[in-house]
Amino acid sequence: MDKLYAPTTIRDIKNRYGFKLSKSLGQNFLTDKNIIDKIIEQSFISKKDLVIEIGPGIGVLTAAAAEAAGKVVSIEIDHNLIPILKETLHEYDNITIVNQDIMKTNLHEIMEQNHEINGQKIEGVKIIGNLPYYITTPIIMKILEDGVKADSITIMLQKEVADRIKAQPGTKAYGALSVAVQYYCTVSHVASAPKEIFIPQPKVDSTVIRLDIRKEKPVLLHNEEAFFAVIKAGFGQRRKTLLNSLTGVYGLSKEEILAILNTTGIDPSRRAETLRIEEFAELANTIFPST
Template identity: 45%
Template sequence: MGRGGPPGLGGGWAMTTQPLSNPFALADPAVLKGLLRRHGFTWKKRLGQNFLIDARVLARLIDAAELRPDDGVFEVGPGAGVVTRLAATRARRVVAVEKDACLRPVLAEVLAGLPHVEVVFADVLKLRLPDVWGRFHDCAGVKVIANLPYYVTTPILFHLLEAGVRMDSIVVMVQREVAQRLAAAPGSKDYGALSVAVQYRCSVERVLQVRAGAFLPPPEVDSAVVRLRVRGEPPVAVRDEQMFFRVVRAAFATRRKTLANALTGGLEWSKELCAAVLARAGVDGGRRGETLSLQEFAAVADAWAALTAT
């Protein structure tokens, strides 16, 4: 018999029958295809479903998560449970969120006999994550593992980082160009609002490049595994975090504009206020937003806070 998820998390259950014997078995494409065929599963392109079939990549991904026996794992997008099975051998508790309810019988077979694993069939963006985190009350830390399609990578990362829940790290499989954006430095073509927002909250480490052939079906582009270590404190102190992110978004909203024009247009500042803010921050308004470091964005936001304080 299974049990439901926590309040507000309908669609979850715990596994109670016998598991597959080898946690790497599903990295064999023949085994995975047979499993999916048995349950009549068909891929949904709109969900960006690509299941990992490379045992070497699977091992490297799990190693990157640095799981300990007393850790909890929150997995986004378990798919056929390839990563979930292996994570369950190393962690105290695993909660996986899967959007496609058609994978219910697949995951029931793959994760059978693992009472410390729970699957919730829901859109992770609609979940209240503090409710989910109640499942990790007996865990020393929580590690996030995610395989994210391109179209939802940014919203899901922001949803995780802004949820106000404790996380040690996020190990994420993303398209290669997204990995480049996450780790990009100021002045590079890949540097943008996502780079600033993630680097404000995490240190970023690219772990592994992953060829398209490591997935079933293969995506059109290569991917990468990135480890985000969640910071205890941001690398820069800001007086008004909300304004910090407003400045960042405005600066990147129109990349061809100068910083002064981007801020006056995006934040509806007067030219006089913008000039005073940038002068106090020591930042040249003729620069482009993509050349500013985290420290300079913080200086602009703090200058605004100082000049508008009442």
Template identity: 45%
Template sequence: MKKFALLGRSEGIILQEIQRLSDPSAVKALLARHGFTFSKSLGQNFLVNPSVCPRMAEECGVGPGVGVLEVGPGIGVLTVELAKRAEKVVSIELDKRLLPVLGETLEGYPNTKVVNDDILKVDLQPLLQREFAGMEVVVCANLPYYITSPVIMRLLEERLPIRALTVMVQKEAAQRLCALPGTRACGAVSIAVQYYAVPRVLFQVSRGSFLPPPNVDSTVIRMDVREHPPVTVSNETHFFALVKAAFGQRRKTILNAVSAGLSLPKERVAQACVQAGILQTARAEQLTMEQMAALCSALDLK
């Protein structure tokens, strides 16, 4: 484990402060001292289970020479665990009210940096190049539930120099994100994630691990970014439009769903199904990614 200077403060004091961040009473006192109140609109639920953040940090792939991009650091509990293991941690925090809180909790970790910005708007490519020059990069975050899919898809679709994403999300969202094509739980986002990465469930986190506790349980998942997609498509925009249409009316057959979703004649879709070797009565959740790609090719979308 890499050691960093603690700015003249003893390791014992730092350890006490880390443990304090897992004490609900101490966290409430910390937030009150800075005049902070929770925002429901920002989906703020801070981790207070002392076992979760160390485990996330251990399993996200950090180490010497590795930089970490964190989204939504909260009060910095996960940030601290990442900073003890990574070369550098850059945390994107939207809520400027948390900046003085993080200034206090991260004081002993000079390899951390907090950027006050919106993860869905900040220009990530130059940020990663500037902050992590010469390093491998991983993402590790306790994502706000309301932006889970948009954040994950942005990080994957932009093909950033990121090796893996380890995120905590709502349990039901984790099931969708990690669902394999051809299974009942699979949806459009499942296909998209599988196209860009190899997802897997790491462990479960109960709702009681947070302050305040949410109404749902959570799951930590890891997505290892693929060097190349598992299927070859001539046009990714057309492929994902087809996937969206197929799952947009998942109770319908692939023939009816694709015809309606893409405004195509049923005869054309029926012919493409035959060419791709797909039953017209099949539903989207029954198709493999290879079959989706074959159907897209057969439709020859323009």
């Protein structure tokens, strides 16, 4: 078969199978080999690794991953793509296609079922994918909150969302998503992907980032729920001062929040977007001083 990423191949497959790209599933197929290569290279995949791919499409990234990995499990929600994938990936014996919604998929089970490669225990788990824009954040947070024991997540996503994930305190893009993802991961930029390299062409540019899942969290928390409650409240009304935005968290009054802020030495007139992750942790630990 011709190169899977070639526009002519994509058009031929669509015509032969009568396949219609689904806007509701956010289907945009990648046509740039350089980006494909960068995703594989920057995922640091080896023959001793299991790769879990989200949304294989017609198998462009899947085939490249299969060349580098010991095993690939690709999770595809669209049943219309399953016969296409069986054709495009037929030469690979180390790929399993799962016709399932990633949001309803137990990745722990998939990892348990694929914990060996040719009788040898797998050494690493790398998650990759070209994520549909409409559900990017829920997918990322599901993986992280479920405590999936992967090494990294290398994903293509909308540039704006990638900018928010990478953002640092004091910037406009910095928000609850930035703090949440950076609590679980370190973030690296892999590649920029202009909208012109997709079929069909989306309205916005994309970015590839790698999230290396931390073995140890960057802050020690007494209560993780309190940490995320403080973040949510702070950014929920981001134009308000911390004194106002945090009032009501766990039923605490303005006077109680003021006392907590004074205890931590954090100026009550600051806004959430100026706080470092360590300061959010200090606030949460002051609200919940013990385990």
